[in-house]
Amino acid sequence: MSSASMSYRKPAALMVLATVMLAAVPNLAVAQMSHQHASEAACEETVLRCATKVTPAFGPDGTLWLTWMAGGQISVASSKDQGKSFSAPVQVTRDRLNLDWGPDARPKLAIDAKGEIAIAFSTFRDQAFNGQVLTTRSTDGGRSFDPPKPITVNNESQRFEVIGFDPAGTVFAAWLDKRNRVPAQQRGEKYDGAGLFFASSKDGGATYSDAQLAADNTCECCRLALAFDGAGHPVVVFRNIFEGGVRDHAIVTFSGLATPGDLHRVSRDDGQIAACPHHGPSLTISPEGTYHVTWYTNGKARKGLFYARSRDGGKTFSDPLAVGQPNRSPSRPQIAAGPQGLVMVWKEFDGQKTSINLMTSHDDGATWSKPSVIADTADSSDHPLLVSDRRQTYLSWMTKADGYHLQAIEGEP
Amino acid sequence: MKRHLLAVLILLATLPSALAAGEGAPRPFERGSWQKLLHAHAGHPTLVHFWGVTCGPCKVELPQLGQFMKDHPGIDVVTISADLVPNLPDATRSMLDRAGLGSAENWIFDDGFAERLRFEIDPAWQGDIPRTMLIARDGTITTIEGSAEIADLNKWSDAQAATIR
Numbered sequence: 001m002s003s004a005s006m007s008y009r010k011p012a013a014l015m016v017l018a019t020v021m022l023a024a025v026p027n028l029a030v031a032q033m034s035h036q037h038a039s040e041a042a043c044e045e046t047v048l049r050c051a052t053k054v055t056p057a058f059g060p061d062g063t064l065w066l067t068w069m070a071g072g073q074i075s076v077a078s079s080k081d082q083g084k085s086f087s088a089p090v091q092v093t094r095d096r097l098n099l100d101w102g103p104d105a106r107p108k109l110a111i112d113a114k115g116e117i118a119i120a121f122s123t124f125r126d127q128a129f130n131g132q133v134l135t136t137r138s139t140d141g142g143r144s145f146d147p148p149k150p151i152t153v154n155n156e157s158q159r160f161e162v163i164g165f166d167p168a169g170t171v172f173a174a175w176l177d178k179r180n181r182v183p184a185q186q187r188g189e190k191y192d193g194a195g196l197f198f199a200s201s202k203d204g205g206a207t208y209s210d211a212q213l214a215a216d217n218t219c220e221c222c223r224l225a226l227a228f229d230g231a232g233h234p235v236v237v238f239r240n241i242f243e244g245g246v247r248d249h250a251i252v253t254f255s256g257l258a259t260p261g262d263l264h265r266v267s268r269d270d271g272q273i274a275a276c277p278h279h280g281p282s283l284t285i286s287p288e289g290t291y292h293v294t295w296y297t298n299g300k301a302r303k304g305l306f307y308a309r310s311r312d313g314g315k316t317f318s319d320p321l322a323v324g325q326p327n328r329s330p331s332r333p334q335i336a337a338g339p340q341g342l343v344m345v346w347k348e349f350d351g352q353k354t355s356i357n358l359m360t361s362h363d364d365g366a367t368w369s370k371p372s373v374i375a376d377t378a379d380s381s382d383h384p385l386l387v388s389d390r391r392q393t394y395l396s397w398m399t400k401a402d403g404y405h406l407q408a409i410e411g412e413p
Numbered sequence: 414m415k416r417h418l419l420a421v422l423i424l425l426a427t428l429p430s431a432l433a434a435g436e437g438a439p440r441p442f443e444r445g446s447w448q449k450l451l452h453a454h455a456g457h458p459t460l461v462h463f464w465g466v467t468c469g470p471c472k473v474e475l476p477q478l479g480q481f482m483k484d485h486p487g488i489d490v491v492t493i494s495a496d497l498v499p500n501l502p503d504a505t506r507s508m509l510d511r512a513g514l515g516s517a518e519n520w521i522f523d524d525g526f527a528e529r530l531r532f533e534i535d536p537a538w539q540g541d542i543p544r545t546m547l548i549a550r551d552g553t554i555t556t557i558e559g560s561a562e563i564a565d566l567n568k569w570s571d572a573q574a575a576t577i578r
Contacts, residue, residue, distance in 0.1 A: 040525040
């Protein structure tokens with residue numbers, strides 16, 4: 001359909017038609033050609049190279065496990081050489097599902113002390129983007145996975161699950177759930193946000209306990225952060241909706257797997273904006289027992305990325321420390337307490353390239369190194385994630401242009 | 414000649430679908446689109462609304478904007494779907510139609526590297542939606558983060574009307 005095929009003498013009516021076509025062709029061509037360009041994925045197959053979201057975890061034997069989303073499927077593979085080569089991928093999902101592609105969604109994996117693997121992920125179950133959290137597990141070292149099952153029997157929207165094994169080998173799961181919206185509306189009440197629900201599994205993720213509510217009316221469009229404290233109790237950080245519609249971060253420390261503690265505020269950012277930031281927090285707990293949180297806010301009191309720590313189990317937090325250069329759209333902060341101290345990474349964008357910036361702390365977050373750029377890419381990329389084995393912490397980063405990237409973070413002298 | 418005839422037949426066969434794809438479908442918003450948009454509306458009071466099909470607050474606000482457009486024919490109303498994965502033109506279009514915004518100037522992010530689209534619009538914008546930018550006749554931009562209050566939009570619109578006189 002090149003324009004050359006139309007450059008010949010024809011009656012006027014056909015010339016008019018040709019003119020109309022020429023006008024229509026650019027739009028059509030753009031619509032057809034833009035598909036690949038507009039995608040966050042490098043390719044459409046289920047292989048790692050095509051993944052948009054990749055989540056890492058180390059097994060007890062030092063094997064690196066990845067789960068990823070590509071070609072409409074969730075897959076798993078492992079590496080025994082720090083990401084240089086991978087085992088043949090195992091597909092966790094059978095049918096092609098409408099996986100939750102939201103900016104803060106990703107498949108999760110957790111590995112217990114015996115090397116058993118639990119997986120959780122979300123799908124969009126209808127055209128209105130109502131979500132469903134599905135879980136599965138492997139009891140043969142990742143060679144096969146049970147068919148994925150809903151984490152709860154309830155059919156209202158669920159998204160943004162997190163999972164982790166506690167020290168006793170129980171899977172703890174938390175997610176955002178809209179089930180309380182319908183009864184509230186039936187009572188004629190306005191319902192904001194979603195409930196933070198949780199459940200646990202004593203069989204490695206095969207079956208979960210009944211869902212329970214930890215906090216209602218939390219922000220419905222941001223991921224959660226989960227860590228376990230020194231006693232093995234789950235700690236969850238999330239964007240809450242405080243009085244007056246203020247979407248600031250809150251933290252809950254559980255006193256048992258079924259007992260959420262009091263809700264405390266991480267920071268007073270005054271994020272009084274009815275909007276979806278699609279930008280959740282990160283939490284790690286250091287061997288000293290200190291909680292370390294990073295987050296994004298667009299509040300009235302402060303805007304951008306911030307870090308704060310709590311040395312009293314999340315009751316009070318230090319003054320927020322600004323992270324990143326405000327004119328470089330700093331985003332996606334991640335924090336991890338590893339064998340060599342605290343590591344924080346985040347993205348910046350200079351108009352052309354996305355860079356991963358690093359800061360480290362060797363005094364439990366009291367002081368931080370100057371930021372340094374440790375990686376960059378010139379096309380779209382997943383969030384920078386941190387994963388630690390017994391010896392060190394690694395940056396785990398999926399990029400469209402340069403593929404999957406696992407990079408040891410060198411300890412500072 | 415035979416080849417020419419074949420070409421014309423192909424054109425005739427594809428024409429209706431080509432026109433259908435162009436009409437009413439959100440336009441692809443790419444690198445450079447923001448400057449073109451600003452240029453095209455220069456001198457006209459323009460409301461640019463950023464939203465997305467999965468954004469809860471957007472679902473409430475969109476029909477209000479549809480009504481605003483009806484009530485303010487003097488304001489250019491532009492919507493830009495800024496969800497990070499712009500592969501849902503059908504859902505986008507059907508939500509716009511239901512909100513009464515089918516006839517607005519509608520765009521959809523069309524770059525897997527959404528950061529660079531946002532950077533051209535406002536380097537400080539992290540992608541929070543909804544977001545509304547009010548562009549006055551003189552080019553002054555007022556940004557409303559989160560859901561806009563229709564009363565504020567009306568006030569702005571009245572002020573724009575006043576500047577004509």
